[in-house]
Amino acid sequence: MSDAPEGPDVGPPPEEAPYVESPIIMTTVRLIAPFVFTYGLFVMFHGADTPGGGFQGGVLVGSVIVMIGFAFGVQPTREWVKNDVLVGIAVAGALTFAGVGVGSLLLGESFLEYDAYAGLIPHASKYLIELVELGIGAIVAAVVVGLYFALAAGFEGTIPGQGAENGSEAASSDGEAAAAGGEA
């Protein structure tokens, strides 16, 4: 389909079409991104007392990066938000949640028993629940952005000779694909 640029209407551009800057989208995103980000953090932090929580807040925070990717091009955004950072955020979120659970075990209570921390932190239960929500939010935000990047990149970079768009990355992952193939 990528070699058939004529379409009936204004659909998304075919795969090889260059990213087109739109001043309207760029300005809109520039305006609303900080507010969406703040609202996402609010939903995450304030989920203890108002509707919301880690899952919803995480999606909102992740959508800020998605928005920026839409407005300013996926490739520059991917270079700005490195894959390692995304994976790190998701892993940190998972470790935070699990760590709170294991911590209460170490303090001599059941797994995820927030009251075990009562002697260490004032309002332990409330603040640890918010920490847990933050961990969930980190996982969800990183997953949303990661899926967005992965889908936007498609299979480019894994098929030898066709990953021209992102040269060195494509080459390295070609090597890995070949290595994986060799192992299999």
Add this chain to the structure above:
Amino acid sequence: MTPTALEVALLAFVLVSAVGAALIEDVLGAILAFATYSLGISILWVILQAPDVGLTEAAVGAGVMTILFLLAIAKTAREPTSRLFEPVGWRSVALVGAFVGVLALALPALPAIGDPNAPVVSYRVTEHYLANGYEATGVKNAVTAVLAAYRGLDTLGEAIVVFTAAVAGLVVLGREVLT
């Protein structure tokens, strides 16, 4: 209970956009109809006093899913279409109709919306959560109290499922993201 004008309008909106999502031939149109369907459902959740669910539906259903669908059709073939609607497959209609009929049979057994004697309200687990949730967990949102404290282990599992699913998806896509 008689539905308000807003509820009737929303239900009609959701119904029309759901049928649109099923029948519109152009993939982009169907995706947009699906997004409006999600948006309508999310407002319905708020009216039904479930703002946590509504927020999720709006953010995930109407927002992120739409983006991912759009990316998917941007990466695949989008057939040019001349018709607005697909021809209706009557066998599918019969199947869906039968399914809706079975569900409708169960409708009269449901308690009215907001009924104080509904089992879910008067059940002792609910009463326990509402009576002791704040004291035991220190959070005012009972949904969060159940989600993060009473059912914390389930939620940990849920978060790990999201994490694992993403890792699995990225492995399948073969991205360098995992190295």
